Structures are given as C-alpha cells and as structure tokens.
Amino acid sequence: MKKVTIKDVAKDAEVSVAAVSKVIRSAYGVSPSLKEKVEQSIKKLGYRPNTSARGMRGRTFTVGVLIVNLGNAYLPKLLEKINATLSISGYKMLIGLGQSELSIESSLIESMMDSNVDGLILIAPRLSDSALEKYAKQIPMAVVGHIENTATSFDTINGDDFLGAELATQALVETGIKNIKMISQPLREFNKVDLNQERERGFLHTLTKANHNDVAEDRIFRVSNNEDELKKELALFLDEQTLPCAIFCWSDIHAIPLLDECIKRQLTPQKDVFIIGYDNTPLASYAMVNLSSIDQQAEQQGELAANALLERIKGRNTAKHLLVEPSLISRKSH
Amino acid sequence: MKKVTIKDVAKDAEVSVAAVSKVIRSAYGVSPSLKEKVEQSIKKLGYRPNTSARGMRGRTFTVGVLIVNLGNAYLPKLLEKINATLSISGYKMLIGLGQSELSIESSLIESMMDSNVDGLILIAPRLSDSALEKYAKQIPMAVVGHIENTATSFDTINGDDFLGAELATQALVETGIKNIKMISQPLREFNKVDLNQERERGFLHTLTKANHNDVAEDRIFRVSNNEDELKKELALFLDEQTLPCAIFCWSDIHAIPLLDECIKRQLTPQKDVFIIGYDNTPLASYAMVNLSSIDQQAEQQGELAANALLERIKGRNTAKHLLVEPSLISRKSH
Structure with missing residues (x-):
C-alpha cells in the first residue's frame, strides 16, 4: 500500500495542489463546488494530511x-x-x-x-x-x-433544553390531561446547571403558566441510570399513576421502555397514556414504536x-x- | 487532583501492594475474591498503572x-x-x-x-x-x-455463524412454511470467507437437508448497507413474496425494519410472516418488537x-x- 499524497488528491479531483491545500486549511475564498470535489477525493483515497507539509509540527x-x-x-x-x-x-x-x-x-x-x-x-x-x-x-x-x-x-x-421541555410539556397540556408528570434522571453531583435541570425547569415553568395549580417538584420522578433497575422503577411509577396520565421523559432511553411497559399492560397511547420523549432516536420513528419526541438536531x-x-x-x-x-x-x- | 497510586489501591482494598501488583499482572495464584476486591478498588479510584512501575517501558x-x-x-x-x-x-x-x-x-x-x-x-x-x-x-x-x-x-x-444460521433456518423449517428466504448483505470484495457467507452456507445447507428441493442462491436477497435504500429494498422484497413467508435475516438491523414494514402492511407475525434476526439486540426483547433472534454472546x-x-x-x-x-x-x- 503506497501512501496517498496531496498530489494524488489533486489529480483525482482534477484541481491544483494549491487548491487542495486551500480546502484542507479551510482558507477563505474556497467555492462550495471546489470544496465538495476535493472532500470527495480525500474521502475516496483516504488521504491523511502530512503533518510537516501542513506546517503544523507535532500535530x-x-x-x-x-x-x-x-x-x-x-x-x-x-x-x-x-x-x-x-x-x-x-x-x-x-x-x-x-x-x-x-x-x-x-x-x-x-x-x-x-x-x-x-x-x-x-x-x-x-x-x-x-x-x-x-x-x-x-x-x-x-x-x-x-x-x-x-x-x-x-x-x-x-x-436549547428549556425550550425543548416547553414544547413537549405544552403539547401534553393541550391534550387536556391533568395528571402530567416528568421522568428525569438523578441530579448530578458537581454541576449547578446541567441539561437535565434545564429540562426540568422548562417542564415546571410550562405547567405553572398553564395554571396547573399544584405544580411542585413531586411532578418529577427520578429514575436511576442502571438498566435493570430502570424497568422496575418505571413499572412502579406506572402502578402509582391515576389514568389517564401524560408523561414527558427527559430521554427516549426512558420513553421507549415506558411505552413498552404501557403496551404490556394493554394501556392505549392517546387514550390512557400520552408520552413524549427527547432526542428523536431512530427507533422512535418505527411504526411499531411511533413515539413523539423532541429532536435536538x-x-x-x-x-x-x-x-x-x-x-x-x-x-x-x-x-x-x-x-x-x-x-x-x-x-x-x- | 492527586494521582492515584498503587498504594492507594492497596489501602482501599485492604490488601498489600504486592497483592495488587499480582492482580494487575494477572499472575497465577490470585484468588477470585482477591481479584474482585482489587478490581473494585481500581475501578472506584480510577487507578492507571504507572508504566515504569510495571517494568514495561514505552507502554x-x-x-x-x-x-x-x-x-x-x-x-x-x-x-x-x-x-x-x-x-x-x-x-x-x-x-x-x-x-x-x-x-x-x-x-x-x-x-x-x-x-x-x-x-x-x-x-x-x-x-x-x-x-x-x-x-x-x-x-x-x-x-x-x-x-x-x-x-x-x-x-x-x-x-459459530454456520451453526447460528442452522438454528434459525431449522426453526423456520419447523413452521411448515415452504417459502423460506434469507436477507443478507452485499458480498465483500476481498475476503473469501466472511461471517456473512458462513451464515448463507448454514442457511442453504439446512434447507437442503430439510428436502426443500429448489434450494438455490435465489433464496438469498442481498440488501445494501445504505440506511435509506434499505427500507425501499425491504419493501420491494416483501412486494415480491408469496405469503406466508419465513425470513432469516443475517442481522437485527435488517430484521427490525423488515418486521416494522410487515406491521405497516398489517401482516401478522406467526401467520403471514415468520422472522428471525441475528444478534439479539436489546430492542428485540421489547414487547412492542418481540423479535426472535440468534444470540451470538x-x-x-x-x-x-x-x-x-x-x-x-x-x-x-x-x-x-x-x-x-x-x-x-x-x-x-x-
């Protein structure tokens, strides 16, 4: 296997070596079409820029x-x-x-x-x-x-985690269901603000704005990070709910097992339970799952x-x- | 943050430094209980063995x-x-x-x-x-x-990919369905034997043994690795099948979208379609998926x-x- 050089890339892309160098350095004045051509050749050939050639010693x-x-x-x-x-x-x-x-x-x-x-x-x-x-x-x-x-x-x-939680919670408020809960994860030890707390804030804020009078921290149910424990905790959570119940999950990794537990119990989505997850993971779009979710791009x-x-x-x-x-x-x- | 040393590990595990060293070197004569104790302390403290201390320079x-x-x-x-x-x-x-x-x-x-x-x-x-x-x-x-x-x-x-394919195919033969197919991936360029070909061999061998008279390569349908193409190809595959149909998929990454497409078409598993995947991915065990699959440990x-x-x-x-x-x-x- 011979090492791929910048010259090979230039030849493959049918441009000059200087043009390839410009694309690699993300220099100004590179047209989108040149960029695409060169990137395709770099990918195709598996070109790995030479450290010294790029004037960046030690990289x-x-x-x-x-x-x-x-x-x-x-x-x-x-x-x-x-x-x-x-x-x-x-x-x-x-x-x-x-x-x-x-x-x-x-x-x-x-x-x-x-x-x-x-x-x-x-x-x-x-x-x-x-x-x-x-x-x-x-x-x-x-x-x-x-x-x-x-x-x-x-x-x-x-x-924007606050906004994401607002969008989900507002959609649950609009179902007319009064028993709206959130499934969240354990609070972290060191960080005063983490994305999860932002989602909790967005959830509580939206409920308060919608005149849910009894809004308090007990609307939030925290589950553990352990996979085996999670299933048990979600089952316990469902045992305790008055139906119909609407649930915002901070992640699809909770929303999908929750939805699955509901289906095991023959609870009907959009009638007994209303669930929205977070992250819009690939699984959510399957017909057999069909989970609403916040896409955070x-x-x-x-x-x-x-x-x-x-x-x-x-x-x-x-x-x-x-x-x-x-x-x-x-x-x-x- | 102070660097964690072998002494800290020994102290935490309440054993000697020599004992910790033995566990790290996977030396003979280490009891399972000692091994477990030391491993727990290593994990808890995030201990990273010092290169020189281990007499392995340059590692x-x-x-x-x-x-x-x-x-x-x-x-x-x-x-x-x-x-x-x-x-x-x-x-x-x-x-x-x-x-x-x-x-x-x-x-x-x-x-x-x-x-x-x-x-x-x-x-x-x-x-x-x-x-x-x-x-x-x-x-x-x-x-x-x-x-x-x-x-x-x-x-x-x-x-053992040949055996895995045999187990799946034999289970499909036992359903009594005659139209048994396999979804496989493209053949690779360079390797004469890859795991996928082993699974194809196991599939064809089992059908032949079960006196399926027309066993030939056209029992195998190869789909592309591109995610978007895959869905279209699986739909096309289903269009062409006489039902009921039994399908062995070389991977759950094909079996799950195939099952999903069946459900979209209101085909009933165990009546219209019989599907077995490979890898027993976590998703397969969900009630809403419920996919049979080969677990390769x-x-x-x-x-x-x-x-x-x-x-x-x-x-x-x-x-x-x-x-x-x-x-x-x-x-x-x-």
Whole structure:
C-alpha cells in the first residue's frame, strides 16, 4: 500500500495542489463546488494530511471524543457527524467511554492527552466546571451537553433544553390531561446547571403558566441510570399513576421502555397514556414504536462542535457558546 | 487532583501492594475474591498503572478498537465488555470508526499506531487477509467477526455463524412454511470467507437437508448497507413474496425494519410472516418488537478478544482462533 499524497488528491479531483491545500486549511475564498470535489477525493483515497507539509509540527491529526457510554441511541448521529466534519480537515476521531464516573473520565482525558491528541470533544461530561477549565487550559476543547456559558477556556454546544421541555410539556397540556408528570434522571453531583435541570425547569415553568395549580417538584420522578433497575422503577411509577396520565421523559432511553411497559399492560397511547420523549432516536420513528419526541438536531450539534474545535486548534482562544433550537416531532404516542 | 497510586489501591482494598501488583499482572495464584476486591478498588479510584512501575517501558496502556460504525445495536455490549475487561489490567480503549471503507480503516489503524497504542482489536474489518497480516506483524492484534483460522500473526474470535444460521433456518423449517428466504448483505470484495457467507452456507445447507428441493442462491436477497435504500429494498422484497413467508435475516438491523414494514402492511407475525434476526439486540426483547433472534454472546466474544489481546501484549505469539456457540432466543415473530 503506497501512501496517498496531496498530489494524488489533486489529480483525482482534477484541481491544483494549491487548491487542495486551500480546502484542507479551510482558507477563505474556497467555492462550495471546489470544496465538495476535493472532500470527495480525500474521502475516496483516504488521504491523511502530512503533518510537516501542513506546517503544523507535532500535530497528530487525532481528536479525542469522550462519551458516557454507548447505550444512548442519540449518540451515533452526533458522533458520525463529528467524525465526518473532522475528516474533511484530515482529522481522525478516537472515542473513549467515561461510564458516568469522574475518575474514569479524568484518566481517559489524561490518556488521550498522553497520546498527543490535538483536541478534545467532551459529550455530557460529569466533570466539574473547574476540572473542565483545568484541562481546557492544556488542550483545545469543545463540550457538548454541558451548560456553562460563562466558561472562558472552552466552547460549549447545547440544544436549547428549556425550550425543548416547553414544547413537549405544552403539547401534553393541550391534550387536556391533568395528571402530567416528568421522568428525569438523578441530579448530578458537581454541576449547578446541567441539561437535565434545564429540562426540568422548562417542564415546571410550562405547567405553572398553564395554571396547573399544584405544580411542585413531586411532578418529577427520578429514575436511576442502571438498566435493570430502570424497568422496575418505571413499572412502579406506572402502578402509582391515576389514568389517564401524560408523561414527558427527559430521554427516549426512558420513553421507549415506558411505552413498552404501557403496551404490556394493554394501556392505549392517546387514550390512557400520552408520552413524549427527547432526542428523536431512530427507533422512535418505527411504526411499531411511533413515539413523539423532541429532536435536538444531533447532527447540527456535532458539526458545530467539530468546527468549533478545529477553530480552536487553529488558534482561536475566545470562547463560543452555541445553542441549537429543538423541535417537537409528533407521532402517535401523545 | 492527586494521582492515584498503587498504594492507594492497596489501602482501599485492604490488601498489600504486592497483592495488587499480582492482580494487575494477572499472575497465577490470585484468588477470585482477591481479584474482585482489587478490581473494585481500581475501578472506584480510577487507578492507571504507572508504566515504569510495571517494568514495561514505552507502554501507553491504550488499545485501539476499530469498528465499522455505530449503527448496529450489537456493538454496545461487545465494546463495553472489551472496555471492562481491558480496564481490569489498567488499559483504556479508544474507538475509531472505519465506516466500511478500506482506505479509512487503514489510515485509522496507522493513526492508532502513530499514537502508540499497545494493541489493536478490529471488529468486522474490511481489510484483506494480507493487509491484516501486515499490521499484525507490527503490533499485537485480535480480530472479531473475521473468519480466518489459518492466520498466524493474530487471534480471531468469532461466533459459530454456520451453526447460528442452522438454528434459525431449522426453526423456520419447523413452521411448515415452504417459502423460506434469507436477507443478507452485499458480498465483500476481498475476503473469501466472511461471517456473512458462513451464515448463507448454514442457511442453504439446512434447507437442503430439510428436502426443500429448489434450494438455490435465489433464496438469498442481498440488501445494501445504505440506511435509506434499505427500507425501499425491504419493501420491494416483501412486494415480491408469496405469503406466508419465513425470513432469516443475517442481522437485527435488517430484521427490525423488515418486521416494522410487515406491521405497516398489517401482516401478522406467526401467520403471514415468520422472522428471525441475528444478534439479539436489546430492542428485540421489547414487547412492542418481540423479535426472535440468534444470540451470538457478544459479551463473551468481547471478553475473549480483550483477554487474547492482553496475552499477546504480554508476549504470546502463537495464534488462537476461538469460536463461541450461539443460541436461538424464541419470541413472537416466528
């Protein structure tokens, strides 16, 4: 196997070497059609920019991406978009699993730094604000799913979680059902504001606005992160509800097993139960599931995160805090 | 944050430093209870063995894992078990996405080698046998989902795909349905034997044995890997079938959308259609899906692969080729 060079890319794309170089450097004045042509050839040939040729000594052209685990079907789209966006600039993504444990997150980040990744993208990290700042001072960093718009050393990319919860809750209010609940996850130890709390705030705010008089924290039912426990807890939750009941779930990873438990009990969606999830995971759109869900535009978030990191690697050092607008995808579960 | 040392682990586990060292080195004579105690403390504290202290200079204690993409729900269990098994010996896993493209696979493997991973686990790679041998001569390697039991430079870990297909096909034969088909994926370019062809062989063999007289390749319908195309192709496939029809799918990633399309058409499982998938993905067990599927023991494969690689890193250089026995999980789709 011969190493693919910039000349091979230029030849394949039928453009000059200088033009390929411009696309790789994301230089100004590159037309969309040139960009597309070159990117296709880079992908086709598997071209990996040579460090020295790009005048960036010591770069490894790898980016470390930290995720919690692989159990959430929301992640594939996000990660694949990050990968696609990074690969346009010749970067490879290496994923590590933080498993919701602080000590594992820290040691993974350190392992990634030891292996000289050029930057980090952290997705819903557990680490405290100060720990994130500490790492961000050592390496370019973008963080997805962590609300901290005062951070100065790293960028944040989030969905507008308050708005997403508002959209879901408002749709449940409009069903006319009075017993409206939220399934949420455990509060985190270190972060004062996380995306989950934003969703809880949006939920409670919308109920209050709709004159649900008894709005209080007991409208929120927190389940554990353990998969086996989850099923039992959701069954227990359903045992306690007066039907009909409307439920906003902070994630499809709760909404789908909840809907499944309802179907096991022969409860009818849109009559006995009204359910809306979050993340619009691929499964939600199946005819046999048909789950309404908030789409937080995973692909857009992935692209923004990858581009923010690439800008930081190139030298930007002022922080950007980006918010992506979600939307409600209505199906037959509410 | 202070670095966690072997002394901290020993203290937490209430054992001697020598005992912790024994567990880390997977030395002989370690009792299961000692192993468990120490592993729990390692996990709890996030301990990362110090390279020099372990007398293995230059090690990074990271392992590169190559997967095709994140779209297959079979992967999380496999990857999480690899991760858990590696972490016992203080290794971290970094995952890269090969996206079913040879050029991307090669450049990812090279990136991983550039960043000094101590070994590689490849899952269902597209690379040819000779390309795999080439890399395996440079770095310890274990390969999952690639049948090549004559390889001398690396280990292979596979489910018994022929047997899995036999179990599924035999169950379909026993329904009494005559129109039995298989949904498979495109043939690969380079490998003479891949797991998919083993499943096709098992399928055809079982039908022939059951005196289905017209058994031929046209019993096999190959769909593309593109997600959007897939739905159209499965609909087309169903259009052409005489009902009742029994279908063995080489993967749940085809069986689930196929079942969904049947439900959209108001076809009844166990009457109009009989479907068995492969991989027993988490989704299959939901009441609203209820898909029969072959379980190929992803967790066992993950553990075997991680342990094989760890042995190679420690110096074993004879090849092991391991086969894991699958089983049929019967649900209400067949």
